Amino acid sequence: MHSSQFKQQFTAIIEREGDGYVSLCPELDIASQGDTVEEAKQNLTEAIELFFEVADPSEVERRLRTEIFITRLEVAIG
Secondary structure (H helix, E strand, C coil), rough: CCCCCCCCCCCCCEEEEEEEEEECCCCCEEEEECCCCCHHHHHHHHHHHHHHHHHHHHHHHHHCCCCCCCCCCCCCCC
């Protein structure tokens, strides 16, 4: 790891789709997939790392959503 690197946390939303799993990072609107939850998570991590390697700062700023709230709702049905 280079000394210039630092860690930042992002949200991963992973859902089953067919025989596999789809993973989404809502902060950057980046998606990936995998055969297992762990693979989908790892592939999303790699996609985000690649994005930061190739994107210029203006694109990062344009895409980055800093306030993402994941919560549960209780809804009356029927």
